[in-house]
Amino acid sequence: xxxxxxxxxxxxxxxxxxxxxxxxxxxxxxxxxxxxxxxxxxxxxxxxxxxxxxxxxxxxxxxxxxxxxxxxxxxxxxxxxxxxxxxxxxxxxxxxxxxxxxxxxxxxxxxxxxxxxxxxxxxxxxxxxxxxxxxxxxxxxxxxxxxxxxxxxxxxxxxxxxxxxxxxxxxxxxxxxxxxxxxxxxxxxxxxxxxxxxxxxxxxxxxxxxxxxxxxxxxxxxxxxxxxxxxxxxxxxxxxxxxxxxxxxxxxxxxxxxxxxxxxxxxxxxxxxxxxxxxxxxxxxxxxxxxxxxxxxxxxxxxxxxxxxxxxxxxxxxxxxxxxxxxxxxxxxxxxxxxxxxxxxxxxxxxxxxxxxxxxxxxxxxxxxxxxxxxxxxxxxxxxxxxxxxxxxxxxxxxxxxxxxxxxxxxxxxxxxxxxxxxxxxxxxxxxxxxxxxxxxxxxxxxxxxxxxxxxxxxxxxxxxxxxxxxxxxxxxxxxxxxxxxxxxxxxxxxxxxxxxxxxxxxxxxxxxxxxxxxxxxxxxxxxxxxxxxxxxxxxxxxxxxxxxxxxxxxxxxxxxxxxxxxxxxxxxxxxxxxxxxxxxxxxxxxxxxxxxxxxxxxxxxxxxxxxx
Numbered sequence: 127x128x129x130x131x132x133x134x135x136x137x138x139x140x141x142x143x144x145x146x147x148x149x150x151x152x153x154x155x156x157x158x159x160x161x162x163x164x165x166x167x168x169x170x171x172x173x174x175x176x177x178x179x180x181x182x183x184x185x186x187x188x189x190x191x192x193x194x195x196x197x198x199x200x201x202x203x204x205x206x207x208x209x210x211x212x213x214x215x216x217x218x219x220x221x222x223x224x225x226x227x228x229x230x231x232x233x234x235x236x237x238x239x240x241x242x243x244x245x246x247x248x249x250x251x252x253x254x255x256x257x258x259x260x261x262x263x264x265x266x267x268x269x270x271x272x273x274x275x276x277x278x279x280x281x282x283x284x285x286x287x288x289x290x291x292x293x294x295x296x297x298x299x300x301x302x303x304x305x306x307x308x309x310x311x312x313x314x315x316x317x318x319x320x321x322x323x324x325x326x327x328x329x330x331x332x333x334x335x336x337x338x339x340x341x342x343x344x345x346x347x348x349x350x351x352x353x354x355x356x357x358x359x360x361x362x363x364x365x366x367x368x369x370x371x372x373x374x375x376x377x378x379x380x381x382x383x384x385x386x387x388x389x390x391x392x393x394x395x396x397x398x399x400x401x402x403x404x405x406x407x408x409x410x411x412x413x414x415x416x417x418x419x420x421x422x423x424x425x426x427x428x429x430x431x432x433x434x435x436x437x438x439x440x441x442x443x444x445x446x447x448x449x450x451x452x453x454x455x456x457x458x459x460x461x462x463x464x465x466x467x468x469x470x471x472x473x474x475x476x477x478x479x480x481x482x483x484x485x486x487x488x489x490x491x492x493x494x495x496x497x498x499x500x501x502x503x504x505x506x507x508x509x510x511x512x513x514x515x516x517x518x519x520x521x522x523x524x525x526x527x528x529x530x531x532x533x534x535x536x537x538x539x540x541x542x543x544x545x546x547x548x549x550x551x552x553x554x555x556x557x558x559x560x561x562x563x564x565x566x567x568x569x570x571x572x573x574x575x576x577x578x579x580x581x582x583x584x585x586x587x588x589x590x591x592x593x594x595x596x597x598x599x600x601x602x603x604x605x606x607x608x609x610x611x612x613x614x615x616x617x618x619x620x621x622x623x624x625x626x627x628x629x630x631x632x633x634x635x636x637x638x639x640x641x642x643x644x645x646x647x648x649x650x651x652x653x654x655x656x657x658x659x660x661x662x663x664x665x666x667x668x669x670x671x672x673x674x675x676x677x678x679x680x681x682x683x684x685x686x687x688x689x690x691x692x693x694x695x696x697x698x699x700x701x702x703x704x705x706x707x708x709x710x711x712x713x714x715x716x717x718x719x720x721x722x723x724x725x726x727x728x729x730x731x732x733x734x735x736x737x738x739x
Contacts, residue, residue, distance in 0.1 A: 190447045190701050193424030194738045196409075198377070199386060201737025203404040205703060205727065207231070207718045208411040208418065208431025211565070213596045215380045218367035220347075221300040221359050223603055223638060224596040229719035230385045231408040235277070235369035236721055238344035239268065239337035243722060244456070245712045252395070253282065253348070253370065254337070263329040268337075270320045275394045276350045277374050282394075284322035288314040289351035291324070293359070300359055301640055302346045306336060306625075329661065332622070339721050341456055370394065372401045372724055383410035401727040403703070408718075415567065422448075425701035425735075429718050432697050434496040447701045451716045452709050455692040456509075458502040459495070459573060461485070462602075462610040465685050466646035468635045471551035472558065472608045476536045478684040481609070482526065483533035484580040491690045494572045501526070502688035505614070505623065505680060514665070515620050517674050524681035533584045541586075549585045558588040562611035563598040573689055574611035605635040605646055614686065621659035621669070624676050627685065628653045647685035652676060702737075705730040 195201050209229045218232050219225035226232060239254035255269045274282040291314050294300060295307035310330050315323040324333065336346045353368050366375045372395075373387040385408045389401060411418040411431045419436035421427055425447060432440075440448050463481065467473045487501035503521050506512050541549040541556050549556040560578060564570035571592050578588045588609075593601065601607055629650065631643040639646075655676045662669045696716040698706040707716040707726060714725045 190423075190425055190445070192701065192735070192738055193421065193426045195426040196382065197384070197386070197405075197407050198379070199405040199407065202702060202732060202735060204407055205403040205405070205429065205730075206407045206409065206427045207429040208422070208427040209408050209719070211410050211413070211594070212383050212385075213594050215378045215385075216365055217363035218375075219359070219362055219364045221294075221302060223599045226364075227385070228595065229408065231373070231387045231406055232367055232369070232375075233343060233719060233721045234373040234387055234406060234724055234727070235367060235371040235375070236343060236347050237370045238339035238347060238721065239334075240339070241722060241725075242338050242340035243714060243725075244340065245707065245715045245722075249338070257334045259331060263331050264326045266324040266326065266333050268322045268324070268334070270322070271395075272320050273394050274370060276353075276368050276370055277390055277392075278350075278353075278368050279392065280350060280352055281319070282348075282350070282370055283319040284316045285319065286351050287322045287348045288316050289355065290346065290348040293354075294346065297359070298642075299638060299640055303640060306330075306333060307346075342719070343721050371721075372396075372399060372727075373406060376405070384408070399724060399728045401724060402730055402732065403727055406727065413565065413567075422697065422699060425699050428699050428701075428703055430697060434695060437695070437697055447699050449698040449700055449706055449708065451696045451698065451707050451712070453694050453696060453712075453716055454507070454509075455694045456507045457613040458505070458507060458691055459570060459689045460502075460505075460612060460614045461574075461577070461687040461689060462607075462612055462614075462645050463685055463687065464605055464608050464610075464645055465648065465683075466605055466632075466635050469605070469608055470554065471541055471556050474540050474551075475683050476540050478687075480533040480536040480540075480584070480586075481577070481581070482684055482687055483529045483536070484584060484586075485526075485577055485687060485689060486528040486580065487526065487689055488528065490573050490576055494576060495569050495690055495693070497693045497695065499691050499693045502691050504677075505686060505688050506620065508691050515673060515677075517677055520674065520678050520681060524678075530580065530584050537584060537586065543585060547585075556586055558586060558608040560588050560590045560609040560611060561593055561598060561601060561607045562590075563595055563602075564592060564611065566592050568592075570611040570613070574609070577609070577611075602644060603639045603641070604637065605633070605639065605644070610644075613692065619664045620673055620676065621656070621662070621664045624652070624656040625660060628656050645685045647683065649679060649683060652679045652683075655679075700733070702733055702735045703730045704733055 195206055197204055197206060212227050212230055214224055214227040217225050237253055239252060241250045241252055253271060253274050255271050258267045259265065268284070268287065270282070270284050270287070276282050291307060291311060294303040295311045297303040298308060310326050310328060310333055312325040312327045315325065317323065326333065337344050350368050354362070372390055372393045374390045376386040376388040378385050387406045389404050412421065415433055415436065419432045422432040423440060423445065437448060437450060461481070463478050464472050471477045491499045491501050500508065502508070503526055504516060506515070537549060541551045544550050558581065560574050562570045562574050574590050578590045581588050602610055626642050627647050628643065629648040630653070632646045632648050633639050635646070655672050659669060659672050659676070664673060700706070707714055713729065715722045716726065717723065
């Protein structure tokens with residue numbers, strides 16, 4: 127073991143790259159300057175919208191008429207978050223499809239070994255205090271904070287880490303299982319309760335990235351052995367969730383589509399983080415945008431519950447309690463295309479190219495997404511730190527353009543029309559199935575609807591269905607779709623993006639993909655390149671040709687279509703709480719469904735406003 131401590135957390139961009147690739151939802155590389163990372167994270171690159179009121183807009187003079195929030199906790203002690211439509215209320219097992227509700231607050235109870243902030247570029251030790259590799263990167267040593275404990279009072283130790291890693295590495299059917307753990311981990315030794323030594327099957331400098339929350343949560347969160355060791359991970363509901371964070375679940379109220387989280391008075395890390403609200407309530411907002419926006423205007427929600435259209439209306443009336451904060455999301459909006467031959471014509475690369483020609487990205491970016499955004503060319507966010515991975519010659523060679531005529535030419539080759547004027551493939555009429563988890567008034571649904579219309583014009587009928595989160599997730603993971611209008615968090619380091627697309631991770635249709643190779647892409651040459659890149663510094667001279675080869679295969683095969691970059695304003699109401707992140711003081715990522723939101727909750731202050739009796 128190399129006793130000289132590794133310089134800690136110097137290459138924050140490496141972790142960002144890995145997390146972007148592992149998120150979906152998403153290592154390796156050179157360090158970047160903090161200024162560059164800040165520019166990448168701030169949303170200032172490429173996003174064309176502005177959330178600041180124009181100079182000719184009315185001053186903020188409209189008073190706030192406080193409404194009565196429908197919550198079971200004191201309003202002045204509660205932060206209320208407007209979120210998505212919840213369908214799961216009695217399970218918090220994130221290792222299985224539909225096992226846990228997303229964006230329901232469990233993120234505030236779940237802590238990683240390390241936090242990496244997109245807003246500041248800072249990597250902060252949390253459950254772990256340090257990591258260190260030996261000289262040849264065949265061992266990884268992690269030190270755990272001796273103060274850490276679970277919210278049931280039991281100690282959180284290196285034994286929990288070992289239990290989690292060793293189980294997941296042999297269970298590729300579970301989210302977080304397989305992948306890097308199976309490929310790299312041989313064993314985990316625990317010489318003392320605060321030390322875990324991971325013995326590796328082969329060298330890697332990136333294994334610790336699995337335990338860092340950067341894009342949303344960490345790819346792998348450790349679990350309490352004393353809870354899980356006697357449970358079947360495919361059936362256990364983990365209710366109430368035993369976690370280590372500053373909030374504990376107080377109640378889940380199905381008929382109100384609400385989750386109530388209460389501050390844990392025994393939180394182990396209170397000397398570093400003392401969250402201010404006693405309660406955080408996550409609640410599904412009304413499906414009617416006008417009604418949801420009215421609830422925000424009446425300060426019945428502190429976070430969310432409003433879209434940009436209604437926010438503009440409030441700004442124009444001089445509403446005083448609206449604060450809008452920019453954040454350039456790392457997830458481009460995409461179309462996942464099913465490459466499995468069992469799905470028929472969609473498995474043909476020329477068909478996927480034809481679909482690509484039917485995407486009017488300029489129209490979508492200017493008029494479909496709630497704020498104006500640029501088209502996406504590469505399968506990653508357009509942060510400045512990603513520029514080094516671009517290849518403009520390849521992008522021009524395989525130019526992304528809206529061209530129905532070129533689509534028709536390709537379709538006439540692979541799916542010519544029969545006597546009835548219907549396109550056919552191998553004797554069967556072509557009809558594509560498009561799915562999305564977006565509601566019918568959501569951006570992803572609107573994008574898919576534009577595509578459906580253009581496909582119809584070139585003779586390719588398609589069905590489009592908005593599915594509830596649980597139904598959508600099952601179909602998506604099982605490969606029971608042709609096109610999925612969705613999003614993807616992709617790498618600053620494409621080598622880490624590509625590892626999930628290897629053929630070995632493609633499951634048959636009907637089998638759970640566990641978030642790996644959901645489009646069932648198979649290409650032996652691509653696999654070989656990905657394996658070579660896995661052990662290589664992607665910024666090295668020898669890596670660049672391989673990165674370009676992989677990118678060219680992507681442009682040729684198109685297992686996924688990047689559509690637009692994503693701009694996301696966050697909306698906060700300042701009637702009850704102030705101190706939210708702002709454009710001028712983006713001290714933390716403002717997204718409420720990321721675990722980083724606990725640091726926002728540690729910074730805000732109550733105004734003293736009381737709710738109506």
